[in-house]
Amino acid sequence: xxxxxxxxxxxxxxxxxxxxxxxxxxxxxxxxxxxxxxxxxxxxxxxxxxxxxxxxxxxxxxxxxxxxxxxxxxxxxxxxxxxxxxxxxxxxxxxxxxxxxxxxxxxxxxxxxxxxxxxxxxxxxxxxxxxxxxxxxxxxxxxxxxxxxxxxxxxxxxxxxxxxxxxxxxxxxxxxxxxxxxxxxxxxxxxxxxxxxxxxxxxxxxxxxxxxxxxxxxxxxxxxxxxxxxxxxxxxxxxxxxxxxxxxxxxxxxxxxxxxxxxxxxxxxxxxxxxxxxxxxxxxxxxxxxxxxxxxxxxxxxxxxxxxxxxxxxxxxxxxxxxxxxxxxxxxxxxxxxxxxxxxxxxxxxxxxxxxxxxxxxxxxxxxxxxxxxxxxxxxxxxxxxxxxxxxxxxxxxxxxxxxxxxx
Numbered sequence: 001x002x003x004x005x006x007x008x009x010x011x012x013x014x015x016x017x018x019x020x021x022x023x024x025x026x027x028x029x030x031x032x033x034x035x036x037x038x039x040x041x042x043x044x045x046x047x048x049x050x051x052x053x054x055x056x057x058x059x060x061x062x063x064x065x066x067x068x069x070x071x072x073x074x075x076x077x078x079x080x081x082x083x084x085x086x087x088x089x090x091x092x093x094x095x096x097x098x099x100x101x102x103x104x105x106x107x108x109x110x111x112x113x114x115x116x117x118x119x120x121x122x123x124x125x126x127x128x129x130x131x132x133x134x135x136x137x138x139x140x141x142x143x144x145x146x147x148x149x150x151x152x153x154x155x156x157x158x159x160x161x162x163x164x165x166x167x168x169x170x171x172x173x174x175x176x177x178x179x180x181x182x183x184x185x186x187x188x189x190x191x192x193x194x195x196x197x198x199x200x201x202x203x204x205x206x207x208x209x210x211x212x213x214x215x216x217x218x219x220x221x222x223x224x225x226x227x228x229x230x231x232x233x234x235x236x237x238x239x240x241x242x243x244x245x246x247x248x249x250x251x252x253x254x255x256x257x258x259x260x261x262x263x264x265x266x267x268x269x270x271x272x273x274x275x276x277x278x279x280x281x282x283x284x285x286x287x288x289x290x291x292x293x294x295x296x297x298x299x300x301x302x303x304x305x306x307x308x309x310x311x312x313x314x315x316x317x318x319x320x321x322x323x324x325x326x327x328x329x330x331x332x333x334x335x336x337x338x339x340x341x342x343x344x345x346x347x348x349x350x351x352x353x354x355x356x357x358x359x360x361x362x363x364x365x366x367x368x369x370x371x372x373x374x375x376x377x378x379x380x381x382x383x384x385x386x387x388x389x390x391x392x393x394x395x396x397x398x399x400x401x402x403x404x405x406x407x408x
Contacts, residue, residue, distance in 0.1 A: 006165050006399065013390075025382070028125050028379055053361070054351040065112060070341065073189055079098065092393070100227065197345075198212070212263060217261040218261050226330070282348045293358050303340040
């Protein structure tokens with residue numbers, strides 16, 4: 001009964017808005033079209049138009065994939081206290097966090113598709129149609145957990161929003177079990193990605209027991225930092241109420257995670273450089289350059305410096321509670337984690353190669369355009385989801401049958 005008006009209301013929310021909203025959506029659409037054009041060139045010419053080679057077979061696409069998996073997992077930092085622990089401070093922000101998870105997962109899957117070169121090459125990963133090779137293959141596990149987590153993050157918010165639109169409270173017994181599964185699933189999607197890297201015996205740069213925990217620490221740093229920026233924007237630009245306590249708690253979570261992430265980084269540096277071996281050559285290339293090659297050195301040191309600076313700002317209590325310091329610190333931390341966990345993690349795993357050859361990687365304009373297009377698509381999806389959710393959560397959008405049901 002409520003489905004058709006729900007969909008029509010959602011369509012109206014997405015297509016209506018002020019001038020800034022339409023400019024924003026138009027700009028994202030233009031970037032997506034440029035990315036689609038670049039991807040058409042890649043489809044026609046193959047991966048030869050990218051900067052990837054036989055020596056460096058993962059580049060900007062997989063770098064963004066590893067980062068975004070963490071962003072998707074970090075949504076549970078709001079879902080867990082809001083739904084499971086019944087923390088009222090997070091209640092108004094949790095559906096926005098679910099939207100971030102969906103947008104991040106859509107981008108993750110898109111980056112995997114473009115990295116394949118030809119999307120038809122993914123047929124063997126499809127259950128029944130191809131040979132998934134599950135449970136032996138870690139790649140198969142990655143396929144299962146990513147798609148499963150996406151399904152959970154679509155189903156749970158839709159069920160809650162639909163019930164609110166219909167004018168009733170959703171029964172907790174129906175969606176709470178799925179939330180417990182989603183919380184465990186959030187950790188698994190990032191750990192499986194870390195294990196996928198650590199399970200490659202020819203890549204010593206990723207051979208560390210800290211890789212999985214570092215993935216989680218960086219995810220729980222960048223994810224809440226992004227959520228603080230997004231919630232602050234929603235709070236300042238709309239009438240939707242986001243409590244200051246929610247932002248304060250998220251800032252504390254970000255601070256603690258950033259501190260743990262730095263401790264793990266220091267432990268990795270000690271392990272790699274206190275008594276360097278042949279297996280330290282990848283780390284040496286990343287931080288100091290190797291045999292005249294050092295394209296990533298300024299990137300990684302800039303990321304470390306920004307990481308330290310932002311963590312120091314967040315650690316100081318008065319600064320963390322001041323939006324003029326908190327918002328720039330979160331933005332800087334988000335960018336620093338993107339560089340450290342993307343370019344600083346994936347590329348050095350291939351340079352030098354297992355045979356000792358040094359072939360550096362630099363993304364081409366095609367990769368940059370496709371990457372920008374996918375990020376624009378993710379922000380487009382996130383904007384649509386937020387635009388649909390806010391009127392329903394504020395009570396401005398209700399089913400025309402909700403009043404009749406209440407009267408009955």
